[in-house]
Amino acid sequence: MAASFLIFKGGKMASPRVATVMKQGKWTPWFYVLPALIIMTVFIVYPMINTVGLSFLNKDSSASAATTCVEGEACWGALENYRYALTNEINTSTPLTAWNTFWTSSYGNTIKWMVFMVAGTVIIGLVFAVLADKVKYEPLAKSIIFMPMAISFVGAGVIWKFMYNYGTSQVQIGVINAVITALGGKAIPFLSQPILNTFMLIIVGVWMWTGFCMTILSSAIKSIPEEVIEASRIDGATEWQVFMQIMVPIIAPTIVVVITTMVINTLKLFDIVYVMTGGNFGTDVIATRMYREMYSSYNTGRGTAIAVILIILIIPFIYMNIKRFIQQEAIR
Amino acid sequence: MKKARKITDGGPRTPLRTHILIIIILVIWLLPTIGLFVTSFRPIQRINTSGWWTVFSPDPEVKQADGSPAATLTLDNYIDSLMGYRGTKTYRAECASGSPGIGLTCTARDLLNPRGMGIAFVNTLLVTIPAVILPILIAAFAAYAFSWLDFKGRYFLFALLVGLQVVPLQMTLVPILKIYAQLGLAGTFWGVWLFHTGFGLPYAIYLLRNFMGGLPRDLFESAYLDGADHWTAFRRLVLPLTMPAIASLAIFQFLWVWNDLLVALVFLGGAKPVLTYQISNMVTSMGAGWHLLTAAAFISMLLPMIVFFALQRYFVRGMMAGAVKG
Numbered sequence: 001m002a003a004s005f006l007i008f009k010g011g012k013m014a015s016p017r018v019a020t021v022m023k024q025g026k027w028t029p030w031f032y033v034l035p036a037l038i039i040m041t042v043f044i045v046y047p048m049i050n051t052v053g054l055s056f057l058n059k060d061s062s063a064s065a066a067t068t069c070v071e072g073e074a075c076w077g078a079l080e081n082y083r084y085a086l087t088n089e090i091n092t093s094t095p096l097t098a099w100n101t102f103w104t105s106s107y108g109n110t111i112k113w114m115v116f117m118v119a120g121t122v123i124i125g126l127v128f129a130v131l132a133d134k135v136k137y138e139p140l141a142k143s144i145i146f147m148p149m150a151i152s153f154v155g156a157g158v159i160w161k162f163m164y165n166y167g168t169s170q171v172q173i174g175v176i177n178a179v180i181t182a183l184g185g186k187a188i189p190f191l192s193q194p195i196l197n198t199f200m201l202i203i204v205g206v207w208m209w210t211g212f213c214m215t216i217l218s219s220a221i222k223s224i225p226e227e228v229i230e231a232s233r234i235d236g237a238t239e240w241q242v243f244m245q246i247m248v249p250i251i252a253p254t255i256v257v258v259i260t261t262m263v264i265n266t267l268k269l270f271d272i273v274y275v276m277t278g279g280n281f282g283t284d285v286i287a288t289r290m291y292r293e294m295y296s297s298y299n300t301g302r303g304t305a306i307a308v309i310l311i312i313l314i315i316p317f318i319y320m321n322i323k324r325f326i327q328q329e330a331i332r
Numbered sequence: 333m334k335k336a337r338k339i340t341d342g343g344p345r346t347p348l349r350t351h352i353l354i355i356i357i358l359v360i361w362l363l364p365t366i367g368l369f370v371t372s373f374r375p376i377q378r379i380n381t382s383g384w385w386t387v388f389s390p391d392p393e394v395k396q397a398d399g400s401p402a403a404t405l406t407l408d409n410y411i412d413s414l415m416g417y418r419g420t421k422t423y424r425a426e427c428a429s430g431s432p433g434i435g436l437t438c439t440a441r442d443l444l445n446p447r448g449m450g451i452a453f454v455n456t457l458l459v460t461i462p463a464v465i466l467p468i469l470i471a472a473f474a475a476y477a478f479s480w481l482d483f484k485g486r487y488f489l490f491a492l493l494v495g496l497q498v499v500p501l502q503m504t505l506v507p508i509l510k511i512y513a514q515l516g517l518a519g520t521f522w523g524v525w526l527f528h529t530g531f532g533l534p535y536a537i538y539l540l541r542n543f544m545g546g547l548p549r550d551l552f553e554s555a556y557l558d559g560a561d562h563w564t565a566f567r568r569l570v571l572p573l574t575m576p577a578i579a580s581l582a583i584f585q586f587l588w589v590w591n592d593l594l595v596a597l598v599f600l601g602g603a604k605p606v607l608t609y610q611i612s613n614m615v616t617s618m619g620a621g622w623h624l625l626t627a628a629a630f631i632s633m634l635l636p637m638i639v640f641f642a643l644q645r646y647f648v649r650g651m652m653a654g655a656v657k658g
Contacts, residue, residue, distance in 0.1 A: 009541070024481055024562060026626055028481065028562055029477045029482065029486075031473075032473045032477035032478075032481065032485065032562075035470050035474070037489070039470065040534065042582065043531065044496055044531070044534075045496075047506075047507035048499065049501065050505060051504065054507070128354075128357060131354050131357075132376065134338075135350070135351065135354060136340075136623060140460060141354055141358060143641070143644065144361055144362060145358070146648075147365070147637075147640065149640075150637055151365075151633050152633070152636070154593050154612050154629075155591075155611070155629045155633045157615065158628075159364045159368045159629065160369065161615070162364075162367060163363075163364050170639045171380070171383075175364075175385070222338075241613070264498050267500070270502075270593075271593045272595065274593070276615075287502055291502075291594075294505070294506060303506065304506055307500075307505075310503065311499065311500060314498055314499070322494050326491065
């Protein structure tokens with residue numbers, strides 16, 4: 001569900017401007033919408049507000065977060081949990097250490113995820129959509145790329161942990177290390193080597209989500225008017241020029257939508273990291289760090305503060321979504 | 333999807349290097365899953381001494397615990413993980429020798445061993461089915477009102493709902509867990525069903541409303557002339573016509589709930605272990621070797637794969653329908 005909010009976007013927004021055709025009682029509409037509104041209020045709206053409140057309180061929500069300040073150390077008063085959430089992972093003794101520790105913090109890792117997973121899924125998805133369009137076995141090829149979408153992150157975690165398996169003995173049973181040693185290299189502990197390991201996890205994410213991007217981009221490509229492509233071919237454009245100068249600009253709006261969806265997905269990402277490394281060896285992302293504060297350290301204040309930071313990062317996308325919706329309604 | 337038009341029709345003939353490039357990408361995409369699948373059928377002694385790609389040339393020297401030569405392929409991994417057997421031999425061997433581990437009886441009751449994948453599969457089904465039906469049902473009602481009824485705040489509420497779609501569920505875990513603790517809903521199926529319903533609704537309403545709103549206006553006019561009220565129109569007209577959208581929505585929600593870890597982890601935990609919980613426990617506790625993990629992972633993937641390949645048309649059609657006009 002996470003990603004799919006935009007799947008039907010655009011297309012069939014054509015509900016009539018004046019909705020009613022039939023007569024309706026004064027309360028009729030509310031019988032239909034109230035159950036949904038109540039459930040969403042209880043499960044989304046109220047908890048969001050409550051979470052913000054809890055983030056100003058201490059570990060067990062019994063007093064203000066200001067009471068957790070330690071004498072002689074930096075303190076942000078009621079915002080103490082935010083001080084912890086924002087600065088604790090970062091060593092500010094010199095600008096250089098701050099810079100380095102930022103990039104191995106949960107924030108730095110989340111940025112890496114955002115940049116590389118979004119770029120990876122969108123680029124591979126787009127290229128594969130165009131390539132597959134040229135061959136007869138397109139449906140089969142696309143099914144194969146799309147298949148990981150049906151697997152849980154947990155299942156994918158097991159699959160790739162096995163791929164990355166690092167044997168301490170002579171025999172490597174993980175494919176990648178087996179290839180490396182067969183070529184005369186030294187086996188690499190992919191998941192416990194900081195910095196490298198985050199990128200190995202991102203590969204798993206790309207493997208899972210490329211199919212999503214490919215499917216949407218492929219349908220956008222197929223909706224480009226044939227004449228446009230033909231005309232440019234007659235004008236002597238190479239296939240690469242057709243791709244870069246005709247296709248990409250035409251489907252740019254779809255690309256933007258896919259990118260925003262993927263950014264939201266990566267911000268929320270939890271399972272892959274939780275299953276494969278548990279956030280150890282410097283692979284923490286915002287969501288796993290929040291989970292640990294909440295359910296391993298049982299620190300509600302800090303956990304909710306991290307959750308609030310997460311939603312603040314997502315608010316621009318909520319805004320964009322609503323704006324796009326209003327535009328679509330206007331052009332109907 | 334099969335009939336999909338080719339944008340490159342009339343372009344130059346597809347060069348060989350395009351085929352090669354596609355095949356390479358496909359192999360990379362398939363290889364990890366094939367590795368898991370093959371490994372899940374190999375005996376434990378072989379998994380740890382040779383790569384799964386050697387499956388066609390097995391080493392005859394590999395022996396079982398009792399000294400007899402190990403089989404090339406076996407179903408023991410599946411049996412062991414279903415029953416939750418974690419010992420050093422196999423469930424079948426232990427039962428044959430009459431000394432199964434703690435908590436095992438060597439009868440069909442072992443399928444419900446809390447450490448096994450058998451009970452987890454049942455629990456996952458029990459979580460998933462209501463968590464798919466409930467939100468769709470409630471969303472269908474709301475979507476009908478949003479598309480064919482007039483009420484104050486209709487536009488505003490719908491815009492709000494569009495925004496709610498991207499709220500991360502991490503944002504709501506703590507307060508809801510507190511409410512659940514007070515109501516005694518923590519660790520119960522009702523807790524997870526309601527949570528999934530709450531989080532499934534914004535998207536479900538959004539999707540169904542787009543579909544219902546696209547139904548022709550004449551339909552409702554003639555239904556009204558025939559004397560139908562809203563309830564009849566909803567039941568007899570709108571629901572049947574919306575089935576394609578409901579089908580794709582059901583697949584999305586099914587895959588989402590079936591594959592979810594975080595919600596199950598927080599609200600059910602070990603009280604009623606689901607597949608993802610059980611596997612993530614096996615991974616992190618290190619108590620289970622690759623033979624159990626690979627079989628367990630495959631058990632968890634089986635149903636989603638079947639649903640995916642059988643109903644892929646609905647799934648993809650749902651995605652296409654909206655994205656084309658991007």
